[in-house]
Amino acid sequence: MNVRCVVRVCVLVAAAIAVLSVPVWAAAPIKIGIIGPMNFVQGKGHWNGAVMAAEEINAKGGVLVGKERRKIELVKSDSNEFLNLTDATNAMERLITSDKVDFIVGGFRTEAVLAMQDIAMDNKKIFMGAGAAHPELCLRVAKDYKRYKYFFRVTPFNSNYLVRTSFAHMGFVGAILKKELNLPQVKVAIVAEKAVWVDPMIEAAKGVIPKMGMEVVGTWRPSAVATDVTAELSAIQQSGANLIFTVFSSSVGIPFARQAGELKVPAVQVGINVEAQKDGFWEATKGMGNYVFTTNTYIRGVEYNNLTKDFVEGYYKRFGETPTYTADTHTAIKEGLAPSIEAVGSLDADKIVAHLENREYLVPSGKVKYEKDAQGRPTHDLTWGPGYLTSLGGQWQDGKFVGVWPNKWVAAPGAPEVTYKGVVPYKIPPWMKK
Amino acid sequence: MNILITGLITGSMLALLAIGFSLIFGVARIVNIAHTAFYMIAAYTIYFLSAKLGVSPFWAMLIAVAVVVALGLLAYRFLIDPIREHEAAVLIATIALAMIMQEAMLLIFTGDYLTVSALIQGFFVVGGVKVFHQQVLTFVVVLIILAALWLLLMKTNLGLAIRSTAEDREVANLMGMNESRLAMITMAISVALAGLTGAVIVPLAVVSPFMWMEPLIIMMAVVVLGGLGSIKGSFVAAYILGFTEALVVFLIPKGAFLKGSVALSIMILVLLLRPEGLFGVSFEEER
Numbered sequence: 259m260n261v262r263c264v265v266r267v268c269v270l271v272a273a274a275i276a277v278l279s280v281p282v283w284a285a286a287p288i289k290i291g292i293i294g295p296m297n298f299v300q301g302k303g304h305w306n307g308a309v310m311a312a313e314e315i316n317a318k319g320g321v322l323v324g325k326e327r328r329k330i331e332l333v334k335s336d337s338n339e340f341l342n343l344t345d346a347t348n349a350m351e352r353l354i355t356s357d358k359v360d361f362i363v364g365g366f367r368t369e370a371v372l373a374m375q376d377i378a379m380d381n382k383k384i385f386m387g388a389g390a391a392h393p394e395l396c397l398r399v400a401k402d403y404k405r406y407k408y409f410f411r412v413t414p415f416n417s418n419y420l421v422r423t424s425f426a427h428m429g430f431v432g433a434i435l436k437k438e439l440n441l442p443q444v445k446v447a448i449v450a451e452k453a454v455w456v457d458p459m460i461e462a463a464k465g466v467i468p469k470m471g472m473e474v475v476g477t478w479r480p481s482a483v484a485t486d487v488t489a490e491l492s493a494i495q496q497s498g499a500n501l502i503f504t505v506f507s508s509s510v511g512i513p514f515a516r517q518a519g520e521l522k523v524p525a526v527q528v529g530i531n532v533e534a535q536k537d538g539f540w541e542a543t544k545g546m547g548n549y550v551f552t553t554n555t556y557i558r559g560v561e562y563n564n565l566t567k568d569f570v571e572g573y574y575k576r577f578g579e580t581p582t583y584t585a586d587t588h589t590a591i592k593e594g595l596a597p598s599i600e601a602v603g604s605l606d607a608d609k610i611v612a613h614l615e616n617r618e619y620l621v622p623s624g625k626v627k628y629e630k631d632a633q634g635r636p637t638h639d640l641t642w643g644p645g646y647l648t649s650l651g652g653q654w655q656d657g658k659f660v661g662v663w664p665n666k667w668v669a670a671p672g673a674p675e676v677t678y679k680g681v682v683p684y685k686i687p688p689w690m691k692k
Numbered sequence: 693m694n695i696l697i698t699g700l701i702t703g704s705m706l707a708l709l710a711i712g713f714s715l716i717f718g719v720a721r722i723v724n725i726a727h728t729a730f731y732m733i734a735a736y737t738i739y740f741l742s743a744k745l746g747v748s749p750f751w752a753m754l755i756a757v758a759v760v761v762a763l764g765l766l767a768y769r770f771l772i773d774p775i776r777e778h779e780a781a782v783l784i785a786t787i788a789l790a791m792i793m794q795e796a797m798l799l800i801f802t803g804d805y806l807t808v809s810a811l812i813q814g815f816f817v818v819g820g821v822k823v824f825h826q827q828v829l830t831f832v833v834v835l836i837i838l839a840a841l842w843l844l845l846m847k848t849n850l851g852l853a854i855r856s857t858a859e860d861r862e863v864a865n866l867m868g869m870n871e872s873r874l875a876m877i878t879m880a881i882s883v884a885l886a887g888l889t890g891a892v893i894v895p896l897a898v899v900s901p902f903m904w905m906e907p908l909i910i911m912m913a914v915v916v917l918g919g920l921g922s923i924k925g926s927f928v929a930a931y932i933l934g935f936t937e938a939l940v941v942f943l944i945p946k947g948a949f950l951k952g953s954v955a956l957s958i959m960i961l962v963l964l965l966r967p968e969g970l971f972g973v974s975f976e977e978e979r
Contacts, residue, residue, distance in 0.1 A: 298803035340803065452949035481949040483906060485897040486702075489941040490948060492694050492821060509805045509898045516807070521815055521822045533805060542807045542898075 287331035288321055288605065290595075291353035292587060293346075293364040293374065296336040299536060300389060300584045304364045306577045307388075307585030308332050311592040321596045324603045330591065333357045339370035346370035350377045360605050361386070363412070363590045368392035368455070375409050384408045384607050386590040389583075391417040392455070396639035400631045407611050410628070410638045412594065413586035414555065414649070419642035421459050423553055424529050427651045428503055429470050430663055431528045431551060434684055435500055439691070444472040447499035447525065449490065449506075449514065451482040456505045463503060475499050482508035490514075491523050500690075504529035504552075512542050519546030522689045527551060537579045540657050549687040551653045551662070555583035555623050560650055560661030560680035562624045569622035580659075589621040623647060644669050644676045655685055693819040695938045701827055703934025704834035705893055709907060710914040710926035711841065712885030718858035718921035720875035722772060723783045728904040728911060729790035730883045734760045734890030735899045736797055739806050749811055753891035757884055764883030768876055776875070790904060797901040806899040830892045837888055838927075844881075845923070854878055858921060909952060910937075913959035919969030929970060933958065 290312075294304035312330040320327040335353050338345035346367075353359050354377065362378055365371035366389035375395060378385035385408060387395055393416045399406040414420065432444040446467050450456045460477060467474050475497040478490045487510065494502060502525045506514065511533035518527065527550045533539055534552040543550075556570050558580050569588065573581040581588075594614065602609040615636050618627045624647040629639045640647055644667075651663025662684040664676045713727045734756040741752035767789055775781040810826040817823070845851035857864040857874050865871045897903065914933050918925025936958065937951040944950065962969060 295803070297798050302802075477946055479946050479949055481952070483898075483902075484948070486698070488822070488824070488827075489694055489698055489938070493942070509900060512805055512807060512898050517824075520813070520824065536804075538804065542805060544807065544809055 285320075285323075285326040285328045287329045288323070288361070288599070289331050289333055289357065289359040290591060291333045291335055291357060291359035291362040291364075293335040293337050293349055293353060293362055294366055294389065294584065295338060295340050296334065297338075298340060299582060300366045301336065301364075303582040303584035304366075304388060304587050305332075305334055306573065307581060307588035308363060308591060310573060310576055310585075311588040311590075311596075314592060315596055322600045323605065330596075333359050335364075337365065337370060337374070339365075339367045343367075343370050343373060347373045347377060350374040354378070354381045354383055359383070361595055363388055363587045363595075364584075365389050366584065368395070371395060375406070379405050379408055382408055382607050384410070384595070384610060386410050386412045386587075386594060388412040388587050388590055389414075391415070391420055393418060393639070396629075396637040399639075400633075400635040400637045403635060407615075407636070407638070408607055410590075410594070410614065411640050412590040413583045413623070413640075415640045415642045415647050417455065417459075419640075420530070420553070421462055422642070423649055424459075424503075424505075425463070425466050425470070426667065426669075427551065427553060427663055428467070428472075428501065428528050430651065430665070430667070431526060431684060432470065432472050432501060435526065435686065438686060439500070441500060444501055445475045445497070445499045446472050447475055447494045447497055447502045448477040449494070449502055449504050450477070450479055451506050451508055451510050452479045453482055453507065455507075459505055467503075472501070480510050480514070482506075482510055484510045485513050486517075487514045488517055488521070491518055491521055494525060495521075495523050499525045501525055502527045502529075504531050506530060507532045509533065512539075512547075515539075515547040515550045516543040517546070519543060519548055519550075522687075524690050526687060526690065529553070534654065534659075535582060535652070537659070539659070540654065545657065547654050548656065549654060549685060551651060551684070554650050554652045554659075555586070556581045557650050557652045557659055557661040557680075560652075560678050562622065562648075562678055563620055565620055565622040583623075586621070586623065589623070589626075593619055593621045594626070623649070644673060648676070650678070650681075653684060655682075693821040695935070695942050697818075697821070697823055697827065698941065699931070699935035699938035701831050701834075701934075702937050703931035704831055704838070705889055705907075705930075706910060706914050706934055707838060707927050707930035708834055708885050708889040708892075709911045710918065710930050711838075711923055712882040712889075713911055714915055714918070714921055714923050714926040715854070715858075715885075716875075716878050716882040717915075718923065719854055719861075719878040720776065720871075721779055721861075722776065722875070722879070723779060723786065724772075724879075724882065725783060725786040725908065726767070726790040726793065727786075727882070727886050728908040729793040730760045730764055730886040731890040731893075731907065732797065732899075732901070732904040733763060733793055734887040735808075735894045735897065735903065736801060738891060738894050739801075739808050739899050742808055743806070749809065749895075753894075756891055757887040760887030760890070761880050761884050764879055764886075765876065768879040772879075773872075773876075790908075794901045794904065801901070803901060807897075808894045808899065810895040824896075826895050830896060833892050837885070837892075841881075841885070850877065854881075858923075906952065910955050913955045916959045916969055917962050919971040922969065922971040925969055925971030 292308045294301035316329045320329040335349045337349045361384045363386040368390040371390040511531040531552040534550045535554045598610045598614045627641040653662045661681040665681045667676045716722045737756035738752045741747040742749045812825040815822045815824045914929045918929030940951040941948045
């Protein structure tokens with residue numbers, strides 16, 4: 259055999275290998291559009307969670323669709339929804355018509371997600387909502403299933419459940435205050451930023467707090483972007499409040515915590531403070547946010563189940579920060595979409611919807627089961643409660659954000675106690691004990 | 693006491709911003725909508741220098757003012773000056789400039805809320821009210837800046853030239869004053885005031901790319917209330933609205949968010965009843 263012949267054989271063998279390999283590596287990728295406010299922490303969470311999911315799936319060869327393995331390809335889309343709703347709808351249109359994605363995950367502001375939802379539904383694209391909490395998004399599914407069935411909520415659970423969780427947190431801290439400070443009755447000041455989504459929460463709180471054996475001493479509504487809340491803090495202190503029920507999703511959460519801590523206002527802060535959920539809160543408040551309690555989805559060291567630690571620590575290692583709830587794009591892709599695609603063996607949206615809505619599966623923040631309404635109609639909303647999704651209560655303790663709730667939580671009379679692995683005792687600020 | 697302290701501090705901040713805005717309008721008829729965006733740039737510069745590079749907050753504040761003045765002069769030279777004769781075009785151009793600055797900060801620092809350490813920590817109690825040391829420091833610094841500005845305007849030749857140009861541009865020009873050069877110097881003083889406001893307020897505020905919008909609206913209300921182009925009017929109106937805001941927050945806790953709306957309502961009322969503002973020149977008289 260001469261040299262030329264050897265070369266020919268080698269070329270043929272190489273070509274054969276290449277051709278045989280094509281079905282594995284040349285299969286078209288599954289394109290997933292990740293949409294969110296990419297210049298903000300929420301959008302970063304969307305993207306990072308999705309990147310992590312895609313890397314994990316692709317490292318194992320991709321998603322098995324029928325007989326071929328297909329890799330995940332992410333398409334990043336900045337919805338700019340905090341500043342401009344039109345940008346959000348344009349971004350959604352572009353993902354579908356120009357980028358030709360197979361699925362969409364993300365969205366944050368309810369107003370934007372409602373508009374984006376319609377575009378996705380017009381195109382029969384599965385849209386996994388990973389940010390907006392308004393119930394209407396899923397009520398639409400129940401009311402007009404044929405049109406809206408392609409929408410699923412991934413995170414967070416809807417705002418009605420968010421309120422219930424916040425009240426559970428308030429009851430938990432109120433009981434500790436009453437016992438440890440020997441208070442005859444805990445006095446509650448409601449402090450909520452001026453925003454439409456907060457209004458129903460305030461009305462509900464005014465009704466529920468007295469039923470919990472506590473007294474409402476006043477309601478304060480600073481601007482969502484207020485930078486000085488000393489006036490409110492002064493009035494709260496004069497009201498004799500022991501507990502401040504906070505409802506903040508915007509920047510006001512920082513000056514409120516910072517100034518209350520610096521002035522050593524003798525009342526604990528419990529409720530929702532989105533800024534306090536971020537790793538940067540300690541620095542943002544210059545350490546004055548100590549003892550602030552807020553609801554959160556992930557806290558390092560706290561485990562809902564055996565998936566939590568891998569996800570939270572993996573995310574921390576990869577991106578250098580604790581995942582926010584919008585990073586549940588990871589869940590949407592890895593635990594939601596991918597197994598359903600493999601189960602139905604295609605990217606057919608109708609088949610995937612039929613499969614996904616009937617599944618019950620573990621995710622790093624609990625267990626997902628899609629709800630049905632009172633009439634038995636699918637809502638594609640998330641089930642809340644022990645055994646499913648509950649979220650966590652976290653407190654800043656000396657520079658570290660730790661999990662303090664649920665700790666022996668009984669959701670309803672007769673229900674089992676719930677305590678997640680890694681929660682630690684709640685701490686009362688020392689200046690309140692004097 | 694709380695109302696007094698909050699009113700004085702808020703009023704002083706507004707005075708710094710509004711006087712800067714009024715000054716450049718009075719001298720050069722430039723409606724600089726980007727005025728508070730320069731204040732935002734100063735805040736970010738201080739954050740970057742002190743939090744990221746470890747520069748002492750004092751030096752960071754001085755550098756921030758210098759940066760803002762340099763940016764202001766560049767904006768004047770290349771954006772405003774070529775279209776200065778068309779007031780509407782200047783207004784639109786400065787809106788665009790503010791948006792560009794906002795987007796630039798958003799790209800560089802993202803939308804995360806940032807803070808800067810207070811120069812002095814802690815508080816003291818007066819009449820049962822807790823007052824931050826930083827608030828007092830801020831108030832004192834604002835008073836010093838206002839006093840320095842007063843001296844500049846009232847006791848120097850430059851101040852005389854600025855005031856006379858503000859009063860009557862054409863006559864000032866005929867008297868041999870270089871109106872174009874004065875406009876540039878006034879622009880520098882104006883943005884320096886915006887930068888100084890950012891510098892003194894930043895330890896008490898939250899730094900974000902949108903922090904320029906809310907003060908812009910209130911500042912406009914101050915300027916209209918005081919009389920467009922009137923420095924004295926801006927000074928008085930700033931304290932009126934500062935105290936109005938404080939009263940709203942303290943007397944209507946559930947309606948604290950209404951403070952901006954109340955200020956704007958006052959502005960609309962003034963426009964209807966006395967379009968020239970408290971100390972302004974009526975439109976009919978203006979040349």
